[in-house]
Amino acid sequence: MVNGPPAVELVDLRKSFGDLVVLDGLTMRVATGGVHALLGQNGAGKTTTVRILATLTRPDSGSARVAGHDVVRERRRVRRTISLAGQHAALDDGQTGAENLTMLARLSGLSGPAARDRAGTLLERFDLTDAAGRRVVTYSGGMRRRLDLAASLVGTPSVIFLDEPTTGLDLRSRQGLWEVIGELAGAGVTVLLTTQYLEEADQLADRITVLHHGGLAAEGTAAELKSRFGAQRLELAWRDAAGFAEAERRLGDRLTHRDPARLALSVATDGSGPQVRSLLDEVDPDRHGVVRFNVREATLDDVFLTLTGQPVTPEREVANV
Amino acid sequence: MSELTVRRTQAAVMIGRCVRLSRRNVDALLTSLLLPVILMLFFVYLFGGAIDTGSAYVTYVVPGVLLLCAGFGAAGTAVSVTTDLTNGMIERLRTMDVGATSIVAGHVLASVARNLVSTALVLAVAVAIGFRPAVAPLRWLAAVGVLLLFVLAVSWLSAAFGLLARTPEAASGYTFLVMFLPYPSSAFVPVETLPSWLRGFAEHQPVTSVIESLRGLLLDTPVGSAPARAAAWCLGLLALAVVLSAVLFRRRIA
Numbered sequence: 270m271v272n273g274p275p276a277v278e279l280v281d282l283r284k285s286f287g288d289l290v291v292l293d294g295l296t297m298r299v300a301t302g303g304v305h306a307l308l309g310q311n312g313a314g315k316t317t318t319v320r321i322l323a324t325l326t327r328p329d330s331g332s333a334r335v336a337g338h339d340v341v342r343e344r345r346r347v348r349r350t351i352s353l354a355g356q357h358a359a360l361d362d363g364q365t366g367a368e369n370l371t372m373l374a375r376l377s378g379l380s381g382p383a384a385r386d387r388a389g390t391l392l393e394r395f396d397l398t399d400a401a402g403r404r405v406v407t408y409s410g411g412m413r414r415r416l417d418l419a420a421s422l423v424g425t426p427s428v429i430f431l432d433e434p435t436t437g438l439d440l441r442s443r444q445g446l447w448e449v450i451g452e453l454a455g456a457g458v459t460v461l462l463t464t465q466y467l468e469e470a471d472q473l474a475d476r477i478t479v480l481h482h483g484g485l486a487a488e489g490t491a492a493e494l495k496s497r498f499g500a501q502r503l504e505l506a507w508r509d510a511a512g513f514a515e516a517e518r519r520l521g522d523r524l525t526h527r528d529p530a531r532l533a534l535s536v537a538t539d540g541s542g543p544q545v546r547s548l549l550d551e552v553d554p555d556r557h558g559v560v561r562f563n564v565r566e567a568t569l570d571d572v573f574l575t576l577t578g579q580p581v582t583p584e585r586e587v588a589n590v
Numbered sequence: 591m592s593e594l595t596v597r598r599t600q601a602a603v604m605i606g607r608c609v610r611l612s613r614r615n616v617d618a619l620l621t622s623l624l625l626p627v628i629l630m631l632f633f634v635y636l637f638g639g640a641i642d643t644g645s646a647y648v649t650y651v652v653p654g655v656l657l658l659c660a661g662f663g664a665a666g667t668a669v670s671v672t673t674d675l676t677n678g679m680i681e682r683l684r685t686m687d688v689g690a691t692s693i694v695a696g697h698v699l700a701s702v703a704r705n706l707v708s709t710a711l712v713l714a715v716a717v718a719i720g721f722r723p724a725v726a727p728l729r730w731l732a733a734v735g736v737l738l739l740f741v742l743a744v745s746w747l748s749a750a751f752g753l754l755a756r757t758p759e760a761a762s763g764y765t766f767l768v769m770f771l772p773y774p775s776s777a778f779v780p781v782e783t784l785p786s787w788l789r790g791f792a793e794h795q796p797v798t799s800v801i802e803s804l805r806g807l808l809l810d811t812p813v814g815s816a817p818a819r820a821a822a823w824c825l826g827l828l829a830l831a832v833v834l835s836a837v838l839f840r841r842r843i844a
Contacts, residue, residue, distance in 0.1 A: 323681075323685045324684070324685060325681055325684060325685065325843060345687055348684075348685055348686065348687035349687065351685060352685060352686070353681070353682065353685045355678045355681060355682070356678075357677060357678050358678075359677055359678030359679045359681065359682040360679075361607070361611060361679070363610070363611045363614045363615060364607070364610065364611065364614075368610070372603055372606075372607050373682075373686065375599065375603045376600055376603055376604075376683065376686055376688050377686055378596065378599075404614075420682070424686060
């Protein structure tokens, strides 16, 4: 699938709601196949991007194409190519799992018997056969999300948008869903998912786009992003505030993280002995300011922190309080 | 498949869905079935003795109750449309290229089906407590036609309101508005007994022409221009509702 248009192509996409600028000239591209993650904080523009791609919101300016079709001018062709699973599972509580899927399959153009077959196949694939005859109102959170994903597959789309597919799920359900999403990509579908979870992007995505304030902050594979922003981190803990401040001044822009409360700094490094030694000499020439140091692998968290100056994962925010 | 066939299938699937959902929403179903019956019993047995309409009050009030019940049932459409909007179902359907009209029509026609059942129930109870309509099949058919048109118009208007409301709770407020409209009319008391400032409104509001048509047609008394006025009102409101809901739909969902 080297030829042909990319699954998604955004050029200088802009969208404001009143005075609030949500997308500020976003340009990005998603190649066909695999899982692509849009990573960002609340308000970074992830959901708006997905809504524009799913033809639910019109951009103010710029262009957005899905599989080569313009989302405004060729809306109907786009709709035949995509499907969307939103933040809340859009299902009828009063219908059974099988009825929900059969209904959606009928709406996507299948005949009655073909729609029932399709529903049966999807229920089996998403491990819901036992619950097929139960009304959705009795489903657990994880089951609802699985049914929602199954529902987004009834029309055999080639590009699937998943807007925060695992938000609000417990860890086990989340891991179950990750497996399913991985399988989708394995079947040749392009998956574009938004997430606030770095771990999710790291685990699932072949490529990651980091959004910040409605624009592109960085793009690449998890490994690329980590190496571009330093594959390793040297963390330094200081004896006193004066030493901390002095080191902060010396490192300037090279600082990747600072935590004045704990007198801790971190800086990118390649982890080699000579480089770590010269860094230590540079920031602490008198050799008694640094009380502890630690070299570790950079995480996507570090990348995000470097790019945006803020931690991303809500759980971390809670943990930091 | 041609465009038209696709749209027709989609509309049929949407109607089937809404009928199934209303059948299973037992609370709402019971309310929309029992409330009109209870109201009728109230009017006939509690207020009926004090109201002089020149004939048996049950005969006078049944057309009014039929309409009250239809209006109330139809207004429920607003809640089901808003629920679809807030739980993401309409967005899913739009990304599947299901037409806006199919989505709204599904709710509206399910409401019509619901109302046929509750109307039949009210009528059966009415007959049991002494309502004696005239035996005139053609006039009956005309009465059903007027009532259907009224239900269709109110359901579609409700759907438009449902597209406007932000929460199902707000949408259900609309039900009350529609429920009160039959009171200042000839539904429960003769218009002549109303204070003069209200009489003008009561005589000319749409509900009165529908009531007068139903009453005349069911009891086989002269109806004059009432059915024509009722049809004009209902068709006018229906046209307004269809346009309004199309505009609102586009505003809520691109």
